[in-house]
Amino acid sequence: MRIAVELIKSGDGASVWSETYDRELKDIFAVQSEIAGAVAKQLKVALLGNNGQAAQLAAAATPQNIEAYNALLQGNFHFYLRTADDFRKAIGYYEEAIRLDPRYALAYAKLTPPAVNLVTGFGHIATKEKEEAMAKARASAKSALALDPNLSEAHLAQALILELLDLNLAGAEAEYRRALELAPQNPHTINDLAILMAELARLDEAVALAQRAIALDPLRSTFHYALAHFLVALGRYDQAEATLRKAIELQPTSAQAYAELAIIQILRGNPGAAAELAKQETDPFWRTYALALAQSANGDGAEADAALKRLIEEIADESDSQIASVYALRKEPDKMFEWLEHACNTHDSGANELLSDPFLRAYKDDPRFIAFAQKIGVMPKTAPKP
Structure with missing residues (x-):
């Protein structure tokens, strides 16, 4: 196996440093650590402090079994497809990684998010499966923290448990911030914390x-969508629209983008334009929701x-909070x-958007x-109304 690594100045494209590694595939994890250390040295960046702390943390998160690593990568692939079957x-793949390497903390941490998503994102799933998923989510997060308390992903897993299963948003914030302390440049953690901040208004x-x-x-369309959603909640519609257009440019089939554009037009008082945008929504779930709002x-x-x-008939099991938003727009508060x-x-995790949803608010x-x-x-018991 040959790996070529090169650092290039973004301004002029000049090469700063390069190296080629010829290694056996069985040494892939050692090569990974070697390359990471060499790049960090060239950049003169101290990650998570000095004295090799970053290298120690990376080593703790690295499996000793390449088959376990491959199983984890396959789990990652299916997780990002985000359907119930893919979750x-x-x-299954994360469990296989754990079977192959029972001390693989990252595999335990990675198992929690799809398990939580099965519980919070799919109303049609049987109660027994949801209960089993909740148990797996909690157990895997606990194991990840026990195996490696300095693993950022372990704290992310615990944050999800606290936020979406326990409704302990203050505890979730503490876990997200600990995850960021351990991996300050992880954009996914930063985006997850941003979503929690929006839930707390x-x-x-x-x-x-x-x-x-x-x-x-900058190329992650879902980050642009999240920013646009927050801007809509603040009433900054022009900025939100431009941000959504960027998300669509990056990923033309991105779910929710056209639905959010339709919401902006509704808030501007243009329901006809909203209906046309709703029809362009690529995801059936969000298209049905956006059309219900526009009509x-x-x-x-x-x-x-x-x-x-x-x-209600097509996706009620997965859209309780969206149905609530439509009734809010229709001025039917009891419903x-x-x-x-x-x-x-x-x-339903959508209920957490109570304080940022323009119709519910x-x-x-x-x-x-x-x-x-x-x-x-999402609101302390002693807090005044938003």
Whole structure:
């Protein structure tokens, strides 16, 4: 196996340093550590402090079994496809990595997110499977922390448990920030913390974090989408639209982008334009939701009712919080709160967006809104209304 590594100045393309490594495949992890150390030395960057701490942490997260590493990579592949079946496959591959290397802390940490997603993102999944997924999520996060308390991904796993299963957002924030201390330049951790800040209505912090994540990984369309979502919540529609257009440019089939553009047009008072944008949404779930919003905003009772009926019939098991948003736009608060309660009972993570959803927030003066916000942990019990 031959690996060529080169550092290039971004300004003029000049080569700063290069090296070629000829090694046996069985030594891949040693080569990985060697290359990382050489690059860090050339950059003169001290990661996580001096005295080799970064190298020690990297070594702790590295498996001794290449088959375990391959299983982890396959798990990563399926995780990012983000369907229920792919989450199941990801869990299976991470479990295989753990079987092959029982002390592989990173594999335990990686197992938690797909397990949590099965619980919070798919209402149609049977109760027994959800209970099993919750148990796996908790056990794997606990094992990851026990095996390597200095592994950033282990703290990320625990943050997900606290945020989405335990509704302990203060505890989740502490875990996210610990994860960032251990890996300050991880854009995914930064973006996850930004989402939590938005859930807590700390939108300026959310925007700053999202911009930081984009600076580290400017080609990740989901980071641009997250920033746009926060900007919409702040009423900065022009900036949000430009950011969404960038997300679409980076990934034309990116889910939710056109749905969010439709929401911007609704908020601007242009339901007709919103409907046209909703039709361009690439994801069926978000297209159905955006059309229900647009038709409701358009004021045509028959079409609006039909669109809402489609939303409920086609994807009610996975869209409790979105159905609540449509009822909010339709000015039917009793139905809105009914669906929010259902979202909470089914661990629908969309309920956490209560304080940033522009349609739900219209009811911030309703005592039921404050009570629900406190119930799900996005507002302290002693806090004033937003």
